[in-house]
Amino acid sequence: MSEQTTAQVEHEEYEAQTEHGAHDHPGERTYVGIALILAVLTAAEVATYYFEDQLGGLLVPSLIIMMIVKFFLVVAWFMHLRFDSNLFTRMFVSGLLLAVGVYLAALATFRFFG
Amino acid sequence: MSATTVTRRRHRRRLLPRPWFLAVASLVLLAGCASDAPQDMLQPEGSFARTLDNLFNPIFWVAVLVFVVVEGLIVYAIVKWRYRGDADDGVADAGEMPAQLHGNTRLEIGWTILPALVLAGVAVFTVPVVFELNAEPAKGEALEVDVTGAQFWWGYEYPSQPDFGITDGIVTANELHIPAGQRVYLTLRSVDVIHSFWAPKLNGKRDVVPGRVHNWLLEADEPGVYSGQCAEFCGVSHANMRLKVVAHDATSWDAWVEDMQEEPVEPVSGLAAEGFELFQQRGCSGCHVVEGAYDEVAEDAPAAPDLTHLFSRDCFAGCIYDLNDRNELEAWLRDPQRKAGSKMVVGQLTEADIDALYAYLETLE
């Protein structure tokens, strides 16, 4: 058997096992595209460091927004949550939201936010 | 439901522990309430403690009501629907089935909403009190005292406040003196671990946290001595970190302030003078301040009570010993570790040293 045919057989078996075929999954081009967006966002984030004074009050909100966008790009595409079962999303997001809620509340009791 | 006399007797015998238990329990309760407890939080003797008690009382009765309803229902159900046959080892043959109720949504929504309403009522009364007790009094309105918690005793400093007759700060320990009928505003600091300042009849407690500055209010209606203690676990001798609050009427307050502002006279002769020397030789002055005589303490010394007016107090070392009992203080000097974990470390003193030191300390009124 040549390498080629083994691969095909294996691939078909993989397809047969997963509930959704590969067409549900984004292709490699999409991944590269996402990575590009991530790179651009990171560049923008780093840029804020050099324009701190100009940005003033916008600095923190814009950084937080870019952070959240990057976070969700990775989770949704690279971790496939967009394409995967809702259950996974729920498990993960409940931990995430709980963490955000609880720790923000705790910080608030320290009068962290002014 | 066929209850024969036989099964009924069984039934009564089985329930026997209950009435017996209830009787004992109520006796216990009576005995408990009747006794005289110096730290009873249900017998407030100052405005803040009373505010708390007034909040607690209705809530206590709400709880009693819920208790009676719930336990009443349970007991009723048990008495009414208890299967009286012998089913110890065969449940399946217990005969006819009761009706199979699966629930009743209306009822269930009812007992979701009703407690919520009750609690909303409780909440309405609670929230304002939270803010009331955290209010900062206007300058001059309340006597200010800086409280220091240390393992395992309390220190108090009264900054100069002419409104209260204090022109020259006062430092004392373990016994907090206040004027009755006046607000006292405490500023709480700790030098080591977390403690909690608590005089139950005058107010609740507030933690004394190192690195943080907290405030707390006190007020006593009447002159008197109020018992209290450190309420946050703070190490080996947490149990021995007690305190007293002494509330004075106007005249005795003035007298106390005046006494406390006087510097003690240095003894010049006799045993006391010997003790005065020993106080330095034996290292006491490395930790303890006596104003006018020993003002400086060693830098690495643990915080220690100011002894300037030691004998103006009735109790010492976290208010667990009686200062009026000479033996207690002598025993203390012989072995400060009789109070477990005490931070006072002294070498072995001879009985003669102790007599001399006692004579000197006695002059510190």
Added chain:
Amino acid sequence: MALTEERPPLELAAGDEPVRNPLGAFTRPSSSYGWRSWLTTVDHKKIGILYGATAMVFFALGGLEALLIRAQLAQPNGQVLDPQVYNQMFTMHGTTMVFLVIMPMLAAFSNYLIPLMIGARDVAFPRLNALSYWVFLFGGLFLYSSFFLGGAPDGGWFNYAPLSGVAYSPGHGIDFWTLGLQITGIASLLGAVNLITTCLNMRAPGMTLLRMPVFVWMALVAQFLLLFAIPVITVALFLLMFDRLFGANFFNVEAGADPLLWQHLFWIFGHPEVYILVLPAFGIVSDVIPTFARKPLFGYPFMVFSGIAIGFMGWGVWAHHMFASGIGPVSVAAFSLSTMFIAVPTGVKIFNWIGTLWKGKLIFTTAMLFAVALVSQFTIGGLSGVMHSVAPHDTQQTDTYFIVAHFHYVLFGGSMFGIFAGIYYWWPKIFGHKLSERIGKAHFWMMFVGFNLTFGPMHIVGLQGMPRRTATYPEGMGWDLMNLLETIGSFLIAISFLMWVYNVAVSRKNPHAGADPWDGRTLEWATSSPPPAHNFDVEPTVEHLDDWWHRKYGEDEQGRPVRRERFTYLSRVDEASRLAGGDEPDVDVSAIHLPSPSYWPIVLAIGLPLIAYGLIFTYWLAALGGVIIIAGAFGLGLEPSVDPDAGHGDHGDHGPDEGHDQELAEVGAASGGDDDEEAS
């Protein structure tokens, strides 16, 4: 409980001694009985029993510490313990009861019951399950070894900083505490992942979420709480450990640290923790009461959703432990309100249990007595909880015996009573025979009276201003009588506990109880007692809530249940059960394969305490522990879950207590448990 069995090892073909590696770690263990099987088992039922037995031993230890506490406090100026020892006692008592008794006890029930109740063959990750148990055990033993290595921890079960720092606690006690709890935390976390996956993924066909027994639901909610709470205390423990071992500054006030950080981290974990401790007990009584009221649970959906609501709200109330700690009035008010409203879903539960009792046919077995006692006694603790939630007045109550009364009413009156209800209820399922009801009832009443006598008066002394965690108290405070009564009560509890031990010991000779001794409602009663290793000969297909009940009972025209003439068990059962009308399934169980036992979980687990000792005493030990863990992880990872060499010999695992009496042996044969012999 019999943990060993005298049965011949698996017969070997040639009859001569096999060449075994002396360590045994590299040949795959193959026997499923004998003491060694308990070290290598991956069967959720055996692991459940191990958890339970271990937890009860720790209960005796924690109880012993409590008795010493009570002995010291029986009179003013007590001389039984010196203050250092007293502080170790209440610290270890609280830590033991919370982390080494109730949590593992509920892990025991969850492990044993969840797969049975949802119709699964085992948990999702059987070997991970074994790992959890061993990690827990070694964590507990590690913590207790502190008594012999320089003194137990003495900072209280919530170990507030900075008292817990090296400056004020220079001994190793607190190090044992931080490291020990990190180890048991790993066990809980692994268990949570495993059991949640099991509940979500391993259900039998037709076992929809809203057909799961309430116990499974409550255990599931508790496992979610663990999943999210354990990392929080892990952070706290980590920070404290780094402070103590490596000189970090997290709680170093001189460097500007804030001691309240510890309190927040601890209680963000700590409050969900108390619901972790009580929710599974709520689940237990939600299954016990319907059985003995002979009615379905009143308002199943409300019960489920109120449990979820409690789990959810439990995250928003932690600072009620800090009302006096100076967090500022806005925070205090917010947490005061959130705390009060947690009484609402809990009240729903109480009222729905009463609804279940209502118009039932209440059969007061010991299990039922404990269950009803939970309903009545937990309410008392809940109501004092609501009194604490009134924040301004909590500044009076906090750190007094009023709080101690509260949490013993919810923990003992709630969790422990629930656990005992569960023990009496499921004992025949687990061991094939009932515990004696006669001794059981004596045990119950003695415990009930002792419990109220111990913790009831604490309300009074608490309100009279007696602070907790005080090694001694002076005369003349008005607390003497109550304290004496409390001490007497605690010894009554001790006697009642010994009655239980006696019951366990003598009841081994009780006759076999049959598959379904209580006429139960849920699937575990549809298989033999004890269940075969594979749980069910046929995989159940579920059609109803309380499916087993519906298999046994039909309805007449008025909707009253009528027992069917014939119904089918899900495994081969004993003679008596068959006579009661049950048929047996006719299936070939030899096709069922279970994961093989493995040494790796216990090997891997032992690495953890080694690391911990190493951090305290010498880093060499830590390195050794690290190597063991890595080796163990690869061993566990690369070892196939089913041993290819084992043939089909290892799936006929036996119930734990089997082989002790004749009757049982027959049951075993009947339930297809004897394939071992056939296979070899």
Added chain:
Amino acid sequence: MSVSEQTAAPAGAVPEGAAHVAHDATTPAHHTSTGLSNEKLAMWLFLGSECLLFGGLISTFLLYRTREVTAGPPVGDIYDIPFTSVSSFVLLMSSLTMVLALSSIQRADHRRARTWLLTTALLGATFVAGQVYEFTTFVREGLGYTTNLQGSAFYTLTGFHGVHVTLGILMLLSLFVMSLRGRLPSGRAETVEIVGLYWHFVDIVWIIIFTLVYLIPA
């Protein structure tokens, strides 16, 4: 943990050596109630739990970042943003290579899968090396682990993250070796996917750390 239970993962067609797993009755991945794989669900649960862990460490850092330090420099004064930006970028791109490894293995293109796995591990190692370098420069600038509050909080948080990355690298290398030995057929792509989930999670934690810890001024 994920690796350890991997082998229990059933697979439809598995080459020599692993065939017996196929009839493991207890973990019938595609016969689960939800149809989802146990292992993947477990990993997501674990990641949910990790949110609380990193949340705690990040909040601790944030709290102490606003406090005065009593000794040594505040951590904000010695950041080297350009340097950290580069290493953050490296870690971010390792997420891309990770996902490419997965998609290769799903296509049964094992040679490329191995390349990507190794690249991912290398990028991760670069990041860790960068972190080691950063730590040493910080120490040279006077901020040790015990110097002040911020030092303790900073090193604990980032060190903890670094340990996560290191564990991830170990898992990736294990996968690489498994693949070399032919033990990673595309039927077992899920193993790679699960390790990938962990890897991406570690990456998104860094996305947060990079913003909250480095970029937002105190």
